[in-house]
Amino acid sequence: MSCSRTTEGVDKDKVASLPEPQANVVPEPYTKRFKGKPVSKFVDPCAEASKASMDCMNHHDYDRDKCLDYFQAYRDCKKAWQEQLRADRRAGKIA
Numbered sequence: 344m345s346c347s348r349t350t351e352g353v354d355k356d357k358v359a360s361l362p363e364p365q366a367n368v369v370p371e372p373y374t375k376r377f378k379g380k381p382v383s384k385f386v387d388p389c390a391e392a393s394k395a396s397m398d399c400m401n402h403h404d405y406d407r408d409k410c411l412d413y414f415q416a417y418r419d420c421k422k423a424w425q426e427q428l429r430a431d432r433r434a435g436k437i438a
Contacts, residue, residue, distance in 0.1 A: 361399055364412035367392035370424040389420035 370388035387393065396417050399410035407414075431437050 361402060361413075362395050364395070364416040366416075367395050368416050368419045368423070370420045370427070373424060373428060388424050389417060392417040392420040 367389070371391070373386070373388045392413070396410060396413035399413045400407070403409040428437075
């Protein structure tokens with residue numbers, strides 16, 4: 344069985360193109376994510392940013408320095424989500 348690998352050990356056939364880091368900075372609206380979710384299921388509006396950062400790590404053989412932009416995009420997304428959640432709680436939109 345042959346496998347097409349690069350010199351870095353990553354299978355070219357399985358590596359999808361990585362999105363731009365800043366494409367995932369804005370979280371998906373949490374009200375959309377929470378509707379219809381099972382009671383015990385964790386919901387993360389920044390799941391796409393999280394997946395992009397892990398895909399970057401896989402693509403670059405876990406070299407963190409090459410994925411710093413993706414990590415920052417995930418942190419920015421989480422921060423925006425938390426600010427949105429706090430503002431909605433203050434406004435009485437959610438309990």
